[in-house]
Amino acid sequence: MIDALFLTFIFLVAGVVSVPIATRLGLGSVLGYLLAGVLISPLLSLLQVDITALQHFAELGVVLMLFLVGLELKPQALWAMRARLVGLGGGQVALTALVVTAVCLGFGESWNTGLAIGLILALSSTAIVIQTLSEKGLLKSDGGQSSFAVLLAQDIIVIPMLAFMPLLASPDLSNIVTEVADTAGSHDSTLLHGLSGWQTTAVTLGAIALVIVGGHYLASPIFRYISIANLREMFTATALLFVVSVTVLMSLVGLSPALGTFLAGVVLASSPYRHELESDIAPFKGLLLGLFFMTVGAGIDFQLLFEKFWLIIALSLGLMIVKAIVLLVLGRLFNIRGSNKWLFGLSLAQAGEFGFVLIAFSESNSVLSQATADILLLIVAISMLLTPLLFILYDKKIAPRYVNDSTGQHSSEFPNDKKIIIAGSGRMGSVVDRMLRLANYDATVIDFSVKRLRALERFGVQNYFGDATRPDILHAAGIEEADILIIAIDDPEQVTKLVKHVVEHYPKLHVIARAHDNNHVYDLWSYGCRDIIRETWDSSLRMGRSTFEALGIPTEQAQQMVDTFNHYDKDSMVAVADAHQTGVPSHENQAYIARIKEHLKERDPEVRATMNALRHGKDSQT
Known part of the structure; x- marks a missing residue:
């Protein structure tokens, strides 16, 4: 208990101290969390903290983030993104993987190892990109929406990647482990273990159907039942239970929990409980994402980094340049213009958190050697660490050049x-x-x-x-x-x-x-x-007009009389407003009473004359 509390204390202090400083310096919260992790890394090593296990828990923050993103997208909006999901998302993964594979072949790697590395590094960081775009208010821009489409496509493509990776192992290895290692979205054993192909397909589709049907038909009655208690903590607990349940279900069938919770969020996007869900889950998402970023910073192998510093830095920068070029080319093909093109190209240039999962999975399946895996882990971490600097480059140097450009981000940010x-x-x-x-x-x-x-x-x-x-x-x-x-x-x-x-x-x-x-x-x-x-004011005026009409006054004159009274009352309200005292009833406020009497004495004769003239059908000016 004390160890857990002390560890919690360390991370909280690191975040509370580092993030406000980083934000004040214009570096953003993500870089603040990453630097906080780097700073506490020696202390965590001294305490022998299992950073990897902690990171797997913290990845629940990524899952919650995808759920909240799904809440903002109705199924119609998701369907409208299909061209970008396939074209931008699929194109980015395919082109990046091919380029990285070619580079690996040039360095003497085998084609299967090169392809595995290409697929791993083709993925980008959902956590960093969406968090940063949301903080800067850029998620709804054309560049932000294009980046989101690519990230969503990557989450979908991860599923066939996990199935494809074991096929890249050396052919002379007979004992190939096919279960996914402990990850943010999977466990050592799944419900699919030992099933035939058609049974695996049926279980997988059944899990997806359960999320959709359960979200559509069961979520609202459950939340309605919980809300009867009128206890906010119970609603929060139920919301977390719903997300965790989907996460566990997706893990058991070998699917991406982030993709599953995103799908659940889309299903609930039209629910009357959407905003309550978002407000209750958001704090947990923020804390867990912060913990995740700190574990990324703390997980850097500094000994290996110092031994091969220039090689790892060169490979990390080379990867980011390659991905940025691929994204800029795709952005041009898909008519992403102005500052949005650069936002799209720079925001996704890093490797992603799911790279940690695929690297461990590939190593356990004899696709990558331990030495190669260790270097790749550093490349992923360093590229994520450098990403906030790219957003600063965009904010300070690129975006200002497009302020007056009709093709820039402002044309799509402000509908x-x-x-x-x-x-x-x-x-x-x-x-x-x-x-x-x-x-x-x-x-x-x-x-x-x-x-x-x-x-x-x-x-x-x-x-x-x-x-x-x-x-x-x-x-x-x-x-x-x-x-x-x-x-x-x-x-x-x-x-x-x-x-x-x-x-x-x-x-x-x-x-x-x-x-x-x-x-x-x-x-x-x-x-x-x-x-x-x-x-009740307008209905009272309507009732007064009906009374005038019942007294034999023509409709047009009755309406004019009502309008006269309405204007008179509004003028009176404004004239005596400064005499009002908050919390003191009007009949007990002597200053207010005196002001009302004075106003009535001044204006009543004039209004009476106007109303009387209208009553008898004479022209009058109020």
């Missing part, structure tokens, strides 16, 4: 469509949402009521489960990119809390808030909200 978030889907929120959708505006609707969500689902209305007053839920819903926030929550205190938060932290966001009564209007006004709708 013209307004992003709208509606907090609350009750009496007001549901009407506003329906009105917007009929006008072809898509809004993200968040509500904490399970009963309301179930009722709206029956009518085909898409909503998301979550407490909109929580900052992490707002972040998951995309508050940073939102243009308009409509607050239609029933509880006035919750409305006030949300207004205070968003006005303070997102001053450029247009906030439209629902007010319970006049006192609530003044409270929201004092906190900076300037677009306030009293929940």
Whole structure:
């Protein structure tokens, strides 16, 4: 227990100290974690910590990250990426593998060893690339989306790679181990051991079908049941249980857990619990990814690195140059232009974390010698360590050159469509949402009521489960990119809390808030909200107009009378707003009462005359 706590303490201190410094220096959090791992490496060696075993556990962070990425992609969006998945992803792996194989042949390696090395080094780091692109807000750009397509294709291609690697072993070796070594996504034994070809296929397809069907039909009822307890920690535990279950299932059938959880995320992308899942899992993803990056830095074999320093550095840089050239060529063929082309080429130039898995697997299957495997491990680690520097190069030197270029990243980063978030889907929120959708505006609707969500689902209305007053839920819903926030929550205190938060932290966001009564209007006004709708005001005006019509006043004149009163009331509200005291009822606020009396005395005669003229059908100006 003490050893585990002490080890936890070491990693936490290393991350807490290094990452803020690296971020402040513009190096990014990933490089901060990697450097933290390098710094604590001697201490971990002294304590005889098994870095490899720790890294396998930390790779759960990669799995969680792919799950969260899947939550952002609906199946239609994934289908729309099919050309890039096959063309960019498949092309990148094939071309890189061929070039690296040719280089290995030039160094005197056999063709099977060269091909194995080419396949291993063709993969890129999902963890580093997606984390960095997300931090810099570049994941939605054309270059970011192209990079994501390649990474997803690589995760898919890893599966046939694992099956193909043993075939590259030396033909004179009779004892070939076919099980995958302990990895982030596999164990020493799987359910496929001893099965025939058709049985293996059936089990594999059955596991994928279970993830899809379970995610589509079972996840929502389970989360609905858990949410009844109204305990956030139970929802978090259930979310983690879901992800870990998919990970274990994928491992048992020899598939990539990252690919399986990504698929589960895509299935749940339309779930009403999507934002709640994202906000609850995100902290665990961040911590485990940080641990993973630190284990990469700590796992560098410095003795071998110093012995063959220039050779390993040259091979690492050579690999990154080769991959960058291949990616730039593919980017040009697939019409990726401007700064996006360079973002695409530089972001994927490193080797990936799954390279560690394939290297160990190839060594155990007599494809690679131990000496070659050790050098490859260093090349993978060094290239990952250098990747944040490429992003700094992009930020400082390349991106500024394309600021005014219509083919640069900005053309795809900022769509013209307004992003709208509606907090609350009750009496007001549901009407506003329906009105917007009929006008072809898509809004993200968040509500904490399970009963309301179930009722709206029956009518085909898409909503998301979550407490909109929580900052992490707002972040998951995309508050940073939102243009308009409509607050239609029933509880006035919750409305006030949300207004205070968003006005303070997102001053450029247009906030439209629902007010319970006049006192609530003044409270929201004092906190900076300037677009306030009293929940019964418009219906009261409609009722007043109907009353005028029932009294025999023509419809047009009745509407003019209502408009006159509406303008008068708005002017009155603004005129006395500065006399309001938050938390003090209007009837107990003497300054407010005095200001109201003064305003009524000044304006009432004028409005009375206007209303009377309209009542008798005379022209008048308000």
